Amino acid sequence: MSQQPNYKTPFYYARKRLFKNKPAVFGFILIVIAHLVAALGYLIMPDNTPFANDGAVQIQKKTPGFSVGILKIRKNMAVEKAGIIDRILNGQESEYTIVPIIGTPKILMDSIYFRPYGREKKEVDHLLLNCVKPLFVGPSNKLGKDYNYNYKKEGDKIIYLDSEERVCEITQEELEKEFWENNVEKRTYLLGTDKSGRDMLSRLLYGTRISLSIGFISLLISLMVGVTFGAIAGFFGGKVDHFIMWVMTVIWSIPTIMLVIAISLALQNKGVWVAFVAVGLTMWVEFARVVRGQIMGIKQKLYIEAARALGYSNKRIIFYHILPNIIGPIVVISTSNFAMAILIEAGLSFLGLGVQPPTPSWGMMINEGFRAIGTSNSWHLVLLPSLCISFMVLAFNLLGNGLRDAFDPQGLK
Incomplete structure (x- = not known):
């Protein structure tokens, strides 16, 4: 009896190339560690009080050690x-x-x-x-x-x-x-104290949870909105495509800060949930543009014509026959947008438009350190949260570059 050939899926080869990419593996390991820190939360923080807020002003701005x-x-x-x-x-x-x-x-x-x-x-x-x-x-x-x-x-x-x-x-x-x-x-x-005498290590660890939470939820919002509008524009074309492209152009032209202010005024609130929504609504356009372009090419394929001939609904064709074939580009954009969401959140918190005290946020911690510049023992207040943001963004960018190379169809062997 003849043995059936052992066929491998494209994802098998993509995964194999990804784990041969050492920078991407390094980024992946950093991301896994960050998620473990965020999940364990207070269990591994030296100061396990809510928001790591147990401090004394007598020991403010003390250096590491x-x-x-x-x-x-x-x-x-x-x-x-x-x-x-x-x-x-x-x-x-x-x-x-x-x-x-x-x-x-x-x-x-x-x-x-x-x-x-x-x-x-x-x-x-x-x-x-x-x-x-x-x-x-x-x-x-x-x-x-x-x-x-x-x-x-x-x-x-x-x-x-x-x-x-x-x-x-x-x-x-x-x-x-x-x-x-x-x-x-x-x-x-170990990492000194902040301007209120609170443990910097604990607040940096908690800031990991804030950054990853905002990155994940904002990415989820932008993914749902962007894929939906991009799929509709690319599949139906015509006036629908022109209208959605116009909306995308308008949204793309609005600065993130202005959008956050508008949402804050509309909700009569500012804080972490406003940051979630604002960051998510500024990043969906990139998903929509890529999905639209991919679908405009795929909808001409013969298997899509066959699905139409069999009487499948447009919804079924889009979500069951087209979107699974563009997962690669979506995953690559997701990693880069995750890093962008962390940067945007840090910038908003630095300006006081994102996470509000006493919740620790890397951007807000940089702002506190920036205000202390010129005073003694203040260098670590800016340097430490800046390094956290840099390493986190670097990790997602390295992983994103590795995923881009892994899903490159020209590299399949």
């Missing part, structure tokens, strides 16, 4: 523990307020004494119990009819009201042990 002692003072409120999914998506609210300190704090009687960072000459004190436990704020007589405080001492025992006004007790020894275990630590900021 900066280390400092941290005194953590308990907030007088109950902080709900987030589940694993909620923690990945939204982070975990911190139970503490941080105070940078010099040296090791001392415990004397009911108080702790420490020297704040930046004011080393002046030693200050804070109630030990209030540093370790969340206390009830406001008058209460639960500790006695004529006792309006939130704690009292009875020998070595401390009786206090927690944030929910419940009566609790703890010994001085237990209190001091818990303080040394939970309230004092040394932090090293």
